[in-house]
Amino acid sequence: MKTLLLKRKWEFIIYMIASCFFIVSDLLIMGLSGYIMDALEQGSMELFMTRIGYGVIIVLIGAGLYLSSRFLRIGYMRKVLLDIRAEAFGTVLKMSPKQFGKVSKENYVSRLTNDVNLIEEKFFISLLNLISGFGMYIIGLIIISCYEPVLAGGLFLVSMICYGVCTLFLKRTQKLQEAVSEGNEALTLNMSNTFNGLEIIKLGNMEDKFLEKNKKEISRAEARKQAFNNYSEIQQNVLIFVGYFVMAGVIFYLGGKIGGGLGFGIAVFLFQLSTQIIFRVMDSLPLVNVMRSSIKIYEKLTCLEVSQEETKSNAFRFDRTIELKDVCFGYEGRKLLDHTNMTLEKGKKYLIKGASGAGKSTLLHLLQMLNEDYTGSIKVDGIDYRTIDERSFNEKVAVIDQDIFLFEDTIRNNINLYRETDETFMQEAIKGAGLESLIAELEKGLETPLLENGKNLSGGQRQRIAIARAIVKDAEILFIDEGTASLNEALGREIEKVFLNLPQTVIAISHRYYEGISEGYDYVLELQAGRLNQYDAKDYFEGVSVC
Ligand SMILES: Nc1ncnc2c1ncn2[C@@H]1O[C@H](COP(=O)(O)OP(=O)(O)OP(=O)(O)O)[C@@H](O)[C@H]1O
Incomplete structure (x- = not known):
């Protein structure tokens, strides 16, 4: 003072x-x-x-x-x-x-x-x-x-x-x-x-x-x-x-x-x-x-709790695997993850499934470094999550959920989030997210201003902007929590296809099953009473064997 x-x-x-x-x-x-x-x-x-x-x-x-x-x-x-x-x-x-x-x-x-x-x-x-x-x-x-x-x-x-x-x-x-x-x-x-x-x-x-x-x-x-x-x-x-x-x-x-x-x-x-x-x-x-x-x-x-990040000196690098070892976590005595072991490989697509309240979002939050109160360890390429600098982690990941937040600004700024972006890269992101036709239709194209929280866009268009954001960011991991839940079946299918065609590692939660598309995931991770089972997606959707 x-x-x-x-x-x-x-x-x-x-x-x-x-x-x-x-x-x-x-x-x-x-x-x-x-x-x-x-x-x-x-x-x-x-x-x-x-x-x-x-x-x-x-x-x-x-x-x-x-x-x-x-x-x-x-x-x-x-x-x-x-x-x-x-x-x-x-x-x-x-x-x-x-x-x-x-x-x-x-x-x-x-x-x-x-x-x-x-x-x-x-x-x-x-x-x-x-x-x-x-x-x-x-x-x-x-x-x-x-x-x-x-x-x-x-x-x-x-x-x-x-x-x-x-x-x-x-x-x-x-x-x-x-x-x-x-x-x-x-x-x-x-x-x-x-x-x-x-x-x-x-x-x-x-x-x-x-x-x-x-x-x-x-x-x-x-x-x-x-x-x-x-x-x-x-x-x-x-x-x-x-x-x-x-x-x-x-x-x-x-x-x-x-x-x-x-x-x-x-x-x-x-x-x-x-x-x-x-x-x-x-x-x-x-x-x-x-x-x-x-x-x-x-x-x-002005001194809202000094964060512990100062002691976290490791930068986030994801070249091989994210490994959960003996992870336990729950709320109010109820175990949502009970001695969970799992390995996620770079570039693969994972779909988390489970009944409502089983702990799917909770698991995603642990993987997003939003919670550290678990026991056991989560390691990325052998480096403990708890020692990784959060800023470097946030640089490399993107999150898409049901409610996409959009700024009252141009489509461009909503995609590049106010960073300078190479125009070719921007066009690639627009293409990758399936936004080409929308941008072409708009008189001001990428410079079209959005109303408060993107009120002048449809649910699918908002979702596509979020996908373009993730591509432009060049994120290594894409966390998706019910990314298509608010869309109709046809649109949901289209967006799901876009997710699966991305080169990034995708870890998604979805209650929906899109026949002929959901099988495109590499693995399904099913949470049930604190247990996490991993299935090959094709087998899972045919109702077959555990991996
Ligand atoms: N911050 C919190 N504090 C206390 N309990 C919580 C908290 N977050 C989640 N829970 C509880 O943990 C359980 C699992 O929640 P979670 O959101 O992970 O489930 P979910 O499988 O994603 O459910 P849904 O499919 O319905 O979204 C729920 O019973 C919920 O009430």
Whole structure:
């Protein structure tokens, strides 16, 4: 956080100076009231009126200082908040799919919106008040010590004791602030789920039920905010209570001094200054805790769990085999892979089959390096999967599933994913994916823009774009999870043929059987009650022997 604030050093200095404008205007006003009291003590109406005139000018200067302070501060705040958003966004983008998948997308959205707003609201407002409060404290103490060093010493001592008391509140403040952030995440998740399922909710006339559910979530999030605010208020009130006692002590002390010859105007000035110091300190100290808890939120935003990839030094190379040895994996006590052994050869086509829930996608995820919680080993050309750098793996594999994501951009950018691609290679990919006729029909060809998530394409065309992506990427392995499930029989057959004609290793899951085409796979891997059996595809579809 410190680095981030100091990244714009000069603007930060201006922010600090602008935050101190309040001190100048407060000091001017306090000096003025002492000055007016002095005129009253002297009993001159003319002097009194002249000083009231100065007062008007000082009030106008104060207003000018306030406006210019706001103006100077706001630019800096906006830029730092933009930096925080960019840093948080970058942190999420740099995550591996495995790390990213640990929480839902809505959690990230909430962090990037609610948490940044929380930092704006809590951190910057607190920082502003702290700078002006601390500035006033220092200047006030110096001025008081020039007139009354004992009073200045006493005020310093009290503020140190209050600081000590305040640190006792820190841990709980941080916890409550984190709870607010988590509450916001839960709320965003809940709302997003509701909106995603709106069609179903309407079809089932369940609006009231969901409204009630959301209301509960909203009140839970609000209760967390309330708890945080109440706790901050309690801290402040405890300290303000102490402040009243100190104030009484100051009156007592200064009263005694007036009897000993201290001027009435000066006494009023010192009293006002002491009051300012005491209450600024009492107001500012709880803000230290609020700021420190905001820093924790900032860390949560920008240090989203350091990945272990740093220790994974092996680059992915697949020249011969991927070998599963004694692999066991399951969820909640249910074994989906039970001491599984299997060897996948480069260039071969594998079709994973099994009943719904048997663990087909789970197996594919293990092979995609999306999960490492299995026991046993998976090795590619003898190198353990767990030691392979994920980026190098992602470079060499492509994934096609039922829902293809397409960017709101041209077909070209959706195929080459914003990388420079040799035109001949691009044309080969288009041909390989069976996209030639579509591109030829379109007036702008490859430069045709797609609507949001490719709304202006059919299911088959979307699937073909995903295949072209895999070819352009020159991926060595193609993972396909129900790649034709959303297509009609005829289209499914065509796409399946394209998969089988690719030179890459293909590992696919499909419930469908395309007569005369599915036999083109080399092997069928059938998952059944944690056991994985390998069949020759031709034999399997004839219902014959185990390999
Ligand atoms: N992240 C998860 N946490 C807990 N259980 C999970 C998780 N992912 C999958 N499962 C469970 O593991 C089992 C296997 O799921 P998987 O998606 O691998 O099956 P599948 O064979 O691909 O099924 P389908 O053919 O219906 O897609 C299911 O019972 C599922 O509920």
